[in-house]
Amino acid sequence: MMTDKDARADLADRMRTARVRAFLDPDEVAQPADEFEALLLRTAQIHVQAVTEKTRSAYARRWRKFEAWCGENGFTALPAPAETLMLYLAAAGNANGASLNTLRGWAAAIRRIHEEAGLASPTDDPAMRMFLRGLSRQIPPREKPMQISALRINGLREVIRTLDARSRDVREVRDRAVLGVIEAGAIVNRMRMLNWSEVQIDRNAVTVTLLPVERTSKSPVVVRAVARADDHAACPVVAMAAWRDLSATADDDGAVFTTVEGQQATQKRLGVREIGRIKRTRLDALAGEGKKASFADAMRLLAQGRTIDLRDKALLLVGWAGAHRRGEVVDLRWEDVVPRDGEGLVIHLRRTKTDQEGRHGAKVGIPYGRNPLTCPVTALAEWHGRVQQQLGDVDPKWPVFPGVTRAGRIGTQPLSPEALTKVVRRRAQDAGLQGHWGGRSLRAGFISTCADLEIPLEKIAAQSRHVTLESLSKYIRRADPFRGSAAGKVGL
Known part of the structure; x- marks a missing residue:
């Protein structure tokens, strides 16, 4: 007959087993046999949620490596004596050249699984502490990664100036002219042989003479596009004149439609497939999913600057002004952005570093x-307008900063933190700024600029959502050791 003590012991064993299974495979736990097993499972899953999914997944991955090594070498993984763990770390450090921090991370995962199983961790053995101390002396310390540079306000202004200056993309000027000629009735397979001598541009119209491509009896085709005085952005006359100004062949009576390398038109003639691809990709990309833009709408959007430039400008300015972490920026949805008359925007962060579960969020x-060049509210409004123009009514659930293709298609998936890092790095490099740039450059730049202006740390922390001033200080990059120096203010 089972006593209460036996029942408690049995319950503890079953709970620990359930906790280990739930920790290692939260999505692959077998269906419970009865209601009590289901309760055990739910309880174990609640216990697992004490750590983030990222941490749990990392621990589970490290544990499986340890478990596999034990199986290959004839050792028991659970419970594991301290000696087994020492051998494992020594072998891993020697074979893989792992850093001390990596080895400590592996030991932490093994400790966690033992705790879930209700077993003594091999990391608690006094001999283990001596072994780790020996490892720290044997393994040479790795060089610290280069500190991410802070994008201060002056650097941010330069980035935005450069971005605005490059908003007229030569390819988009060319493609706008291509669409204008096709809309007027031009035949694609004849456009590839079109020379500037066969194009007449005046204030009221563009007249294009399309000669036969092959030596046949077919006569030339004359296409005439009338100017749209009320809509210059979608006007084929304006589009052709703009492309002629940038063309590398207009003065030599060469090919009208040529390739573009970087931001320079070449003398290489576009082929039929390339012209057809311009028509197809632009009309597809500059509209919502499963739709096509009209020629006029596509030309109008191309005249307003690149879609990706509008997105990046809003991303940089909003990310900087909010002192946002990368994940906070990419997680934003349009429903999280609320205008406040006369003041700006209130952005609701669903999750923060100190609120991973999103219980409270932050505003x-x-x-x-003050400067129209760097106004984050205006930049985000312009980006919202472009999304609306291309996709129609903006779904509040859509990400604020999605992926954008080279052709200008706006995606439905948010940027990843890594993609945001690449955006910041590319834009800073385009502006010629020297430094080690990344996603954290925005947050560090805001905080460092505030420190340069001697704004009280408490007010900076309120905007950056730092819990302690110690953690805030890690983001301050002192560019000038004399600026804000306390030694200069004590009356020496």
């Missing part, structure tokens, strides 16, 4: 900028 105020 961040983004005020209007």
